[in-house]
Amino acid sequence: MCCCNLISPCAVLTMALPHFSPLALPSATATATLQHFREPFLDANPVCLAPTFGRVVKSSPPQVRSELRASAFLRGSGEGLLDQRRVGVGARRMDGSALEVHSAANYLKDAARQTVDYFVKSGMSVGLGTGHASGMAIAYIGERLRDGTLRDIICVPMSSASAAAAAQAGVPLTTFEDQPQLDVAFDDADMVQEGTLFAVIGRKGVEGRQSILKEKAIMQAAKQLVFIIDEKQFVGKLEGAVPVLIQQEDWLDVAEEIDDMFLGDAEVWRRPSFGEAGPLGGDNPLITPEGHFLLDVIFTTPITTAADVVENLETVPGVMGHGLVMDVAYAAAVASPTGMKLRTSLFKTAFTAME
Numbered sequence: 001m002c003c004c005n006l007i008s009p010c011a012v013l014t015m016a017l018p019h020f021s022p023l024a025l026p027s028a029t030a031t032a033t034l035q036h037f038r039e040p041f042l043d044a045n046p047v048c049l050a051p052t053f054g055r056v057v058k059s060s061p062p063q064v065r066s067e068l069r070a071s072a073f074l075r076g077s078g079e080g081l082l083d084q085r086r087v088g089v090g091a092r093r094m095d096g097s098a099l100e101v102h103s104a105a106n107y108l109k110d111a112a113r114q115t116v117d118y119f120v121k122s123g124m125s126v127g128l129g130t131g132h133a134s135g136m137a138i139a140y141i142g143e144r145l146r147d148g149t150l151r152d153i154i155c156v157p158m159s160s161a162s163a164a165a166a167a168q169a170g171v172p173l174t175t176f177e178d179q180p181q182l183d184v185a186f187d188d189a190d191m192v193q194e195g196t197l198f199a200v201i202g203r204k205g206v207e208g209r210q211s212i213l214k215e216k217a218i219m220q221a222a223k224q225l226v227f228i229i230d231e232k233q234f235v236g237k238l239e240g241a242v243p244v245l246i247q248q249e250d251w252l253d254v255a256e257e258i259d260d261m262f263l264g265d266a267e268v269w270r271r272p273s274f275g276e277a278g279p280l281g282g283d284n285p286l287i288t289p290e291g292h293f294l295l296d297v298i299f300t301t302p303i304t305t306a307a308d309v310v311e312n313l314e315t316v317p318g319v320m321g322h323g324l325v326m327d328v329a330y331a332a333a334v335a336s337p338t339g340m341k342l343r344t345s346l347f348k349t350a351f352t353a354m355e
Contacts, residue, residue, distance in 0.1 A: 107230075107335040107336060107337060107340075108132065108133050108136065108228070108230055108335040109136045110335065110339075110340055111133065111228055111333045111334070111335035111340040112133045112134070112136040112137040112140060112228050112333075113136070113137070113140045114333065114340045115137055115186055115226055115228050115333045115340075116137050116140050116141055116144070116186075118342070119184045119186070119224060119226055120141060120150065120153065120184060121150075121183075122150055122151045122152055122153065123151070123152045123153065124153050124183040124184060125153070125154050125155070125156070125179050125181065125182045125183050126141070126153055126154070126155045126156070126182065126183065126184055126185065126186075127155070127156050127158060127182045127184070127185025127186070127187075127218045127219065127221070127222050127225075128155050128156065128157045128158060128162040128163075128165070128166055128171070128185075128186070129158050129162060129185065129186050129187025129188055129215075129228075130158050130159040130161050130162050130187065130188060130209045130215065131187070131188025131209070132188065133188050133228035133229065133335075134162060134165075134186060134187055134188050134228065135161070135162075135165045137186055137228060138162060138165040138166050138169055138171060139165065139168075139169045141153070141155075141166075141169065141171050142166075142168075142169025142170045142171050143169075145170060145171065146170065153171075153172065154172055154173075154174050154179060155171050155172060155173055155174070156173070156174060156175065156176050156179050156182060156185075156218055157173060158185075158187065158214065158215045158218050159209050159210045159211070159214075159215065160210060161209065176214070176217070176218055176221070180221055181221060182218065182221050182222040182223065183222070183223055183224070184222055184223065184224045184225075184226065185218055185219055185221075185222035185224070185225050185226070186225070186226045186227070186228055186333075187201070187215065187219065187225070187226075187227060187228070188201075188227070188228060188229065189201050189227040189229055189233065189325070189332075190202070190203040190233065190240075190323075191229075191233050191235055191238055191239070191240070192227050192229055192233060192234050192235070192329070192332045192334075193235060193236070193237065193238050193306065194234055194235065194236055194343070195345065196306070196345065197227070197329040197330075197331070197332055197343070197344070197345050198238060198306045198307075198324065198325065198326050198327075198329075199227055199238075199324075199325040199329060200238055200240075200241075200242060200243075200323050200324060200325070201215060201216075201243075201323045201325060202215075202243035202294075202323035203240075203241050203243060203296075203323070204241075204271060204277075204296070210288070210289055211288060211289050211290065212243060212245060212288070212321055212322075212323050213245065213288075213290060213320075213321045214289075216321070216325060216328075219325060219328050219329075220328055224330040224331070225328050225329045225330050225331075226329070226330060226331045226332070226333055227329055227331075227332045227333070228332075228333045228335070229332060229333070229334055229335065230334070230335050230336075231334050231335060231336040231341075234332060234334045234343070236302075237302035237303060237304070238302070238303045238306050238324075239299055239301070239302040239303060240298065240299060241296040241297065241298045241299075242296070242297045242298075242299065242303075242309065242322060242323055242324055243271075243294055243295070243296060243297075243322060243323035244258065244294070244295040244296075244297050244313060244319060244321075244322045244323070245288060245290075245292040245293070245294055245295075245319070245320040245321040245322065246292060246293050246294075246295055246318050246319055246320060247292060247293075247318045247320060248287075248291065248292065248293055249318075250318065251270070251293050251318070253318070254316060254317070254318035254319065255268050255270065255295055257316050257318075258295065258297060258313070258316060258319070261312055261313075261316070262297065262299070262309075262312075265299060265300060265301060266297050266298055266299045266300060267279075267297075267298045267300065268295055268296075268297050268298075269281065269295065269296045269298065270285050270286075270293055270294070270295055270296075271285070271286045271293075271294040271295065271296050272284055272285055272286060273285065273286040273287070277296070281293075290320070292320050292321075297313075306324060306326065307326065309324065310322065310324050310326055329345075330344060331343060331344040332344070
């Protein structure tokens with residue numbers, strides 16, 4: 001596998017979330033006001049921000065510290081990174097000075113809800129992803145439909161799990177065949193690469209995820225795709241297992257060709273439907289809805305160039321698909337103790353939309 005430098009994000013914009021307005025960039029001639037996020041655990045008192053020598057200081061209230069900074073564009077890259085950072089925002093004031101600290105699960109829940117608030121609007125068609133974060137986003141869509149703040153949407157589930165979550169939340173559903181064009185879609189990911197927003201989906205352990213091929217098709221049908229992830233899943237380089245779908249016929253020959261292709265860089269195991277994993281996947285290999293076996297190509301070192309891996313896999317006869325998602329994601333909503341960070345490789349477009 002050849003080595004090359006990954007593209008680095010070209011800008012960092014750190015901004016306080018709602019109720020804070022207007023915010024002036026000290027290093028840019030632009031003003032951004034973010035009005036689309038709901039923060040039930042934030043004090044509603046406004047914070048007045050004033051730029052001072054490239055930094056932003058607050059005047060009130062004392063329990064929430066906010067900062068705004070913008071770094072210079074790097075090397076003329078067309079990519080960017082929108083970073084919404086809140087310091088101390090993971091807590092709320094109770095009984096005067098007491099603080100309630102949110103758990104990691106609540107950080108992900110906050111990110112899921114904020115993703116819905118910002119990206120999902122009345123009248124839209126929406127792709128519903130699979131996983132813990134997507135489930136919380138689906139439940140929140142149901143809440144907003146019931147309280148009337150969201151209306152006239154139609155949703156396409158990516159799996160039986162997302163369909164079940166939508167039915168429980170009262171979210172209207174249709175099929176991908178009846179709604180092949182989508183305004184927005186959100187999904188969990190096993191890992192998302194910083195800067196490129198390349199992602200891995202389909203690793204073992206996500207309940208209800210049935211078809212990588214269907215999931216990717218719905219992603220590609222959306223005008224905007226957003227991954228909702230924990231900060232630990234947002235990495236400099238992709239690594240670990242990449243799911244690969246192969247035909248059942250002569251599957252061992254296909255697996256051996258893939259193994260030879262990444263010799264020394266990866267191990268190739270056939271995924272079992274249950275029981276212990278291994279190179280041959282036991283006597284009960286996992287079979288996808290489309291009738292394919294699923295290999296886990298487990299890279300032993302970080303993937304230097306994901307695009308090369310995709311190109312190499314797609315040249316192998318018998319490979320029907322894989323879990324690498326390339327050049328599709330619009331943004332990643334990254335949950336962390338300091339707040340949700342919305343990362344995008346389309347900095348200019350994202351910034352314009354948030355003015």
